[in-house]
Amino acid sequence: MALLLATKLDLLPRAIINKKGFLLSHSDSSLFVKTTSTSITIILVYVDDILLTGNDSILINALLIQMHKVFSIKELGLISHFLGISVQSHSHGFFLSHQKYAGELLLKASIVDYQPSSTPMALKPPSGTADDLPFSQLSFYRSVVGGL
Incomplete structure (x- = not known):
């Protein structure tokens, strides 16, 4: 009970x-x-x-x-x-289970369509500007990491 x-x-x-x-x-x-x-x-x-x-x-x-x-x-x-x-x-x-909370956090971070990867790090540095990188906005990044 x-x-x-x-x-x-x-x-x-x-x-x-x-x-x-x-x-x-x-x-x-x-x-x-x-x-x-x-x-x-x-x-x-x-x-x-x-x-x-x-x-x-x-x-x-x-x-x-x-x-x-x-x-x-x-x-x-x-x-x-x-x-x-x-x-x-x-x-x-x-x-x-934290499934609902984890799903909400993934949705907030706009990474719901990502697939699992056996290598969690990029093998090559990404090309493009710094603004194109995921979590280039520090306050947003901190709020997502703080949710973990």
Whole structure:
């Protein structure tokens, strides 16, 4: 089960997380994990969105009840998108994809009709003026690279 929640708070109250035994991830300050011998429950907080997932539905429901008591949240239902990532639930897990986001980025860069190449670099320098080169506009180039 993976639920997407929205709240008007900037941060999920640490008291709830600590009280329920969640540990802060060493690699991401917005990721909280609780593991037992039989289960894992994960909370991911991004500004006012909270992703809650795991295989312990009893803990997830208890956590939802506690969160409703402490602050106003809106349950947005099962997750389908989060932070530009498409999420598809399957019986054996989740499939995450950036296909839509990557397609939008390729469209923005006007490179949707390009074909894969075994040599990602040009073998010969391109002929023509600097204005004809891809990404000769630095601000546009930076925005595309920043989207990666």
